[in-house]
Amino acid sequence: MGFNIAIDGPAGAGKSTIAKKIAAKKGYIYVDTGAMYRAMALYLLRERVDPAQTGEIDKKCQDADITIAYENGEQVVYLNGENVNGYIRTEEVGNMASVSSPNLNVRKKLVELQQKLAADADVVMDGRDIGTCVLPDAQVKVYLTADSSVRAKRRYQELTQKGISCDLHTIEQDIIERDRQDMTRAVSPLKQAEDAVLLDSSHMTVDEVVDAVIALCEA
Ligand code: DC
Numbered sequence: 001m002g003f004n005i006a007i008d009g010p011a012g013a014g015k016s017t018i019a020k021k022i023a024a025k026k027g028y029i030y031v032d033t034g035a036m037y038r039a040m041a042l043y044l045l046r047e048r049v050d051p052a053q054t055g056e057i058d059k060k061c062q063d064a065d066i067t068i069a070y071e072n073g074e075q076v077v078y079l080n081g082e083n084v085n086g087y088i089r090t091e092e093v094g095n096m097a098s099v100s101s102p103n104l105n106v107r108k109k110l111v112e113l114q115q116k117l118a119a120d121a122d123v124v125m126d127g128r129d130i131g132t133c134v135l136p137d138a139q140v141k142v143y144l145t146a147d148s149s150v151r152a153k154r155r156y157q158e159l160t161q162k163g164i165s166c167d168l169h170t171i172e173q174d175i176i177e178r179d180r181q182d183m184t185r186a187v188s189p190l191k192q193a194e195d196a197v198l199l200d201s202s203h204m205t206v207d208e209v210v211d212a213v214i215a216l217c218e219a
Helices: 015-026 033-046 054-063 091-100 104-120 130-134 148-161 168-184 206-218
Strands: 004-008 029-032 066-071 074-079 123-127 140-145 197-200
Touching: 004 015, 004 130, 004 206, 015 029, 015 123, 015 206, 029 033, 029 074, 029 104, 033 054, 033 066, 033 074, 033 091, 033 104, 033 123, 054 104, 066 104, 091 168, 104 123, 104 130, 123 130, 130 140, 140 206, 148 168, 197 206
Parallel strands: 004 123, 004 140, 029 123, 140 197
Antiparallel strands: 066 074
């Protein structure tokens, strides 16, 4: 097993920003597991699978071959051989991912891939169940959170900077609903692992959070 850093937490807590910076500083590979669930969701949307039909998801997910590669230092997700990075960041795909990710067959397939990646390399992996299920033996586990109002404001700024008009209140409501779904599901719910360190980034800068995680790695 390589050196494994697990970062879990709710949507918008800054997991990917922090994980990418740590990976760059330590020369580790960044594994974005949410992107894998998003690629699966994209496949199910393209196949017009009804998310209410669990059996349909069970069957169809077997036909989705998801792999990842690293090109110019970026994680690229391939769905049946197609680079789908450009299609997985939409709200539609995010919502489908939230509904389809509790499916046991979906998880089995993607967790296997994640564990294989971490067995062979030093990784910083972010998601919802990394410290609790995927990498229970990770050397460093962080549960990164922030107030929902802070997370909504960050998301709002990110979208407006891209020229996308949006409503702060709606974004916060979406975040609260996404948290509820991820935390209350029966399978691998989002929760802090017993041995994870809680970091609340509400009043911390990105660099402060990065330094705190690096200090945990060196401790
Ligand atoms: O982090 P994200 O928004 O890209 O994740 C998309 C969805 O995938 C999110 O609703 C929760 C789910 N997910 C999961 O169930 N397990 C993970 N390890 C990562 C993401």
